[in-house]
Amino acid sequence: MSSAPSEYTQVAGPVVVIGAGPAGLTAALELVERGRSVTVLEADSVVGGISRTVVADGWRFDIGGHRFFTKVPSVKERWHKILDDDDFLTRSRLSRIFYNRKFFDYPLKAANALRNLGIVEAVRAVSSYLWARIRPPKDQSTFEGFVSARFGRRLYSIFFESYTQKVWGMHPSVMPADWAAQRIKNLSLGRAVLDALLPRRGGRTDVTSLIDEFLYPRLGPGMMWDRAAEQVTDRGGKIVMHATAEVIRHDAGKVTEIVVRTAEGEMTMPASGGVISSMPLGHLVNALEPAPPADVLEAASTLTHRDFLTVAITVPEDAAFPDNWIYIHEPAVEVGRVQNFGAWSPDMVEPGTTCLGLEYFVQEGDQLWTKADADLIEMARRELEYLGLADTEQMGGGWVVRMPKAYPVYDADYGAAIERIGKWLAEEVPMVQPVGRNGMHRYNNQDHSMLTAMLAVENLHGADNDLWAVNVDDDYHEEIVE
Numbered sequence: 001m002s003s004a005p006s007e008y009t010q011v012a013g014p015v016v017v018i019g020a021g022p023a024g025l026t027a028a029l030e031l032v033e034r035g036r037s038v039t040v041l042e043a044d045s046v047v048g049g050i051s052r053t054v055v056a057d058g059w060r061f062d063i064g065g066h067r068f069f070t071k072v073p074s075v076k077e078r079w080h081k082i083l084d085d086d087d088f089l090t091r092s093r094l095s096r097i098f099y100n101r102k103f104f105d106y107p108l109k110a111a112n113a114l115r116n117l118g119i120v121e122a123v124r125a126v127s128s129y130l131w132a133r134i135r136p137p138k139d140q141s142t143f144e145g146f147v148s149a150r151f152g153r154r155l156y157s158i159f160f161e162s163y164t165q166k167v168w169g170m171h172p173s174v175m176p177a178d179w180a181a182q183r184i185k186n187l188s189l190g191r192a193v194l195d196a197l198l199p200r201r202g203g204r205t206d207v208t209s210l211i212d213e214f215l216y217p218r219l220g221p222g223m224m225w226d227r228a229a230e231q232v233t234d235r236g237g238k239i240v241m242h243a244t245a246e247v248i249r250h251d252a253g254k255v256t257e258i259v260v261r262t263a264e265g266e267m268t269m270p271a272s273g274g275v276i277s278s279m280p281l282g283h284l285v286n287a288l289e290p291a292p293p294a295d296v297l298e299a300a301s302t303l304t305h306r307d308f309l310t311v312a313i314t315v316p317e318d319a320a321f322p323d324n325w326i327y328i329h330e331p332a333v334e335v336g337r338v339q340n341f342g343a344w345s346p347d348m349v350e351p352g353t354t355c356l357g358l359e360y361f362v363q364e365g366d367q368l369w370t371k372a373d374a375d376l377i378e379m380a381r382r383e384l385e386y387l388g389l390a391d392t393e394q395m396g397g398g399w400v401v402r403m404p405k406a407y408p409v410y411d412a413d414y415g416a417a418i419e420r421i422g423k424w425l426a427e428e429v430p431m432v433q434p435v436g437r438n439g440m441h442r443y444n445n446q447d448h449s450m451l452t453a454m455l456a457v458e459n460l461h462g463a464d465n466d467l468w469a470v471n472v473d474d475d476y477h478e479e480i481v482e
C-alpha cells in the first residue's frame with residue numbers, strides 16, 4: 001500500500017502537520033530543515049502527545065514510563081540532535097511481577113519463581129503444561145485457548161488472565177487468539193516461566209531479547225518534545241496550540257484547505273504542500289470533505305481504543321521499591337502497573353522523595369474514568385497500602401491524569417479496516433499522509449511513529465515510501481504489554 005505516489009510529490013506550498021506528538025514534531029523538524037513552510041496544529045495545551053511529561057507541583061511523571069530504545073539509526077540520530085548527550089541518562093531496567101503478594105523477578109529466575117510459586121503450585125504448573133501438550137484445548141481461536149494450549153491452564157491463569165483482562169477490559173476467553181499472538185511477542189513471559197521451571201527445556205533465548213538498558217531524558221520524555229518544539233519554531237515553523245483540525249477539504253487528490261477550531265473560533269488554512277496527520281485515523285477519515293465512500297467510513301467506525309489513567313502519589317524515597325515499574329497481576333486491585341519515577345530519573349522528583357504512578361487501563365466514560373480525582377487518589381492510596389507497596393501515612397500529594405486513546409485496539413476487524421482506509425487514501429487523497437501511533441492505528445513506540453513521519457516527509461520530496469510497511473513486528477515490544 002503506497003502512501004504518496006510520486007506524481008503528487010514535490011508540490012511546493014505550505015505543509016500542515018496535525019498533532020505535536022513525536023510523529024508530528026519529527027515531521028515538522030524534517031520539513032523546516034528542508035526549508036518548507038510548516039504549521040503544526042495541536043489540539044491540546046502541551047506538546048509530546050502520549051510521550052509528554054506531566055509537571056505537577058515540582059514532580060514530573062510520564063503517561064507510563066517512556067524508554068528510549070531503538071534499532072532505527074535515523075531515529076537515534078534525531079534524538080541526539082534534539083537533546084545534548086548529557087541530557088540522557090542510561091538506565092538499567094528493573095521490573096518485577098507482583099502476584100499473590102509476592103514479587104517475581106522478571107525475567108524470571110528459576111529459584112525465585114520456584115520459591116514464590118511454592119513446590120505444589122510449581123508441580124501443578126508443570127503438570128498442567130504437560131497436560132496441555134497431550135490434550136490441547138479444542139478451541140484455540142480465543143486468547144485463553146491459545147495461551148492455555150501453549151503454556152497450560154495453570155500458567156495462563158497466573159500470568160495472563162487477570163493482567164490481560166485489566167489491560168484490555170475483556171476476559172481473554174472472548175478475545176481473539178490473534179491478539180495473543182500479536183500483543184505478547186513470542187509469548188516469552190510464559191516461555192520464561194517454563195524455562196525457569198524446566199531449565200533444561202532449551203535455554204532462555206527469548207528472554208535475552210528484553211531491553212535491559214535504555215536511555216531516558218533527565219526530565220522525562222517531555223524534555224525531548226519541548227526541545228523539539230523549540231527547534232521547530234526557532235527554524236521558522238509555526239506551532240498552534242489548542243488548535244484542532246476538524247475538516248480537511250480536498251479536490252483531485254490535493255488538499256485545498258483545513259478548517260481548524262481554536263480558542264478564538266474557527267479558521268481555515270492552506271495546505272497545498274500536503275498534510276501529515278497523526279490524529280486518530282478514524283477521526284481523519286471523518287474529517288475529509290468530500291467524505292470517503294460508505295465502506296471507508298464504515299471501516300473507520302470500527303477502529304477503537306483503550307484509554308489510560310494514571311494516579312501519581314508521592315512517598316519518601318526510602319519507602320518505595322527499587323524497580324522502574326512493577327506489573328500488578330493481583331486480581332483484587334484495579335491497578336495494572338506501578339511506576340517509580342524517581343527510579344527513572346532523580347531529576348523527576350523532589351530530593352528524598354519519589355513519585356509512584358499507578359496505572360489504570362480504562363474506557364473513556366467508564367466508572368473509573370468518571371470518578372472524581374479525589375476518589376481516585378483515595379482508591380490509589382488504598383491499593384498501594386493493600387499491596388504493601390507503601391503505608392498511607394507516608395503518602396504525600398496525589399494527581400490524576402487521564403489519557404484518551406492511549407492504545408489502538410487490535411480486534412478481529414482492525415487489520416481489514418486499516419487496509420481499506422490506507423488504500424483509499426493512497427489512491428484518492430495521497431497528499432494526506434497518516435503517520436504515527438493513532439494516526440495509523442498502530443500499537444507502536446516513539447521510534448516507529450518518528451520513522452513514519454520521516455518517511456512521509458521524504459514522500460513530499462520525491463520518494464515513494466510505503467508507510468504501512470513500517471511495522472512493529474520486527475521489534476522488541478514489551479513482552480507483557482507496554
Ligand SMILES: Cc1cc2nc3c(=O)[nH]c(=O)nc-3n(C[C@H](O)[C@H](O)[C@H](O)COP(=O)(O)OP(=O)(O)OC[C@H]3O[C@@H](n4cnc5c(N)ncnc54)[C@H](O)[C@@H]3O)c2cc1C
Binds near residue numbers: 449
Ligand atoms: C502507557 C504507555 C507507555 C509507553 N511506553 C513507551 C516507551 O517506553 N517507549 C516508547 O518509545 N514509546 C512508549 N509508548 C508509546 C508512545 O507514547 C507513542 O508511540 C508516541 O507518543 C506516539 O507518538 P505520535 O506522535 O504518533 O502520537 P501521540 O503521542 O498520540 O500524539 C498525537 C498528538 O496529536 C494531537 N491531536 C489529535 N487529534 C488532533 C487534531 N484533530 N488536531 C490537532 N491535534 C490533534 C494529540 O493531542 C497529540 O498531542 C507508550 C505508550 C503508552 C500508552
